[in-house]
Amino acid sequence: xxxxxxxxxxxxVSEGASLELRCNYSYGATPYLFWYVQSPGQGLQLLLKxxxxxxxxxxxxxxxxxxxxxxxxxxxxxxxxxxxDAAEYFCAVAPGSSNTGKLxxxxxxxxxxxx
Amino acid sequence: DTGVSQDPRxxxxxxxxxxxxRCDPISEHNRLYWYRQTLGQGPEFLTYxxxxxxxxxxxxxxxRFSAERPKGSFSTLEIQRTEQGDSAMYLCASxxxxxxxxxxxxxxxxxxxxxx
Numbered sequence: 152x153x154x155x156x157x158x159x160x161x162x163x164v165s166e167g168a169s170l171e172l173r174c175n176y177s178y179g180a181t182p183y184l185f186w187y188v189q190s191p192g193q194g195l196q197l198l199l200k201x202x203x204x205x206x207x208x209x210x211x212x213x214x215x216x217x218x219x220x221x222x223x224x225x226x227x228x229x230x231x232x233x234x235x236d237a238a239e240y241f242c243a244v245a246p247g248s249s250n251t252g253k254l255x256x257x258x259x260x261x262x263x264x265x266x
Numbered sequence: 267d268t269g270v271s272q273d274p275r276x277x278x279x280x281x282x283x284x285x286x287x288r289c290d291p292i293s294e295h296n297r298l299y300w301y302r303q304t305l306g307q308g309p310e311f312l313t314y315x316x317x318x319x320x321x322x323x324x325x326x327x328x329x330r331f332s333a334e335r336p337k338g339s340f341s342t343l344e345i346q347r348t349e350q351g352d353s354a355m356y357l358c359a360s361x362x363x364x365x366x367x368x369x370x371x372x373x374x375x376x377x378x379x380x381x382x
Binding site: 155160183187192193194195196197200202241243245246251252253254255256257258259 | 269270297299301306307308309310311314321322357359361365367368369370371372373374375376
C-alpha cells in the first residue's frame with residue numbers, strides 16, 4: 152500500500168536560517184508528489200507538486216523540493232525562513248494509476264520559527 | 267474565484283446526535299473530496315465525487331456516514347449517531363477534473379466537530 156512518512160514531527164529554526172523538511176514515500180511506480188502548508192484556521196494550501204521532468208521543483212513563497220527516486224524522497228527546502236512560515240507542512244502522494252486523485256498524506260511536520 | 271467554503275466552521279454536539287456539514291466547491295470544479303483530519307495527523311481520504319456520482323468511499327466511512335452531491339454542485343456529509351471518535355476536522359477539497367492525479371486540489375477551511 153502507498154504511504155508517506157514525515158520523520159520529523161516538530162522542527163524549530165531561527166528566522167533567516169535554511170530549512171529542510173523530510174518526506175519519504177512508498178509506492179511502486181512513479182508517484183505524483185505534493186507539499187501542502189496548513190496555517191491555523193486556514194485551509195491546506197499547495198506549495199508545489201511534482202509529476203515528471205526536472206526533479207527540482209520550484210513552488211510558491213520561495214520553497215523548492217527535490218525528487219530523488221533512489222531514496223524515495225521528496226524533501227522540501229527554503230534557503231531563508233521567515234517568521235510567517237511557521238505552520239504545519241504536509242507531504243502527500245497521489246498514485247499515478249489512480250483515477251480518483253485521492254491524496255495520501257504524511258502525518259505532518261510542525262515548523263516553529265525563532266526570532 | 268471565491269475558493270472552497272465549508273459550513274459550519276465549528277460544531278459541538280452530544281454523542282448520539284446527527285450532524286450535517288456542507289461544502290461549496292469552486293465553481294465548475296467537477297471533482298469533490300472529503301477528508302478527515304484528527305489531531306496530530308495528516309488528512310485521511312473519506313470519499314470522492316465526480317459531478318454528482320460518488321465513485322469511491324474509504325473503509326473509514328462507516329455506515330453511519332453518508333455523503334451526497336446533488337446536481338454536482340455543493341456536497342453534504344452527514345454523520346448519524348455521532349460517537350466521540352468522530353471528533354475531528356472534516357475537510358472538503360475540489361479540483362477542476364482535467365486529470366485526476368495531477369489536478370491541484372483546493373481545500374476549504376474545514377469543519378471542526380467536537381462530540382461530547
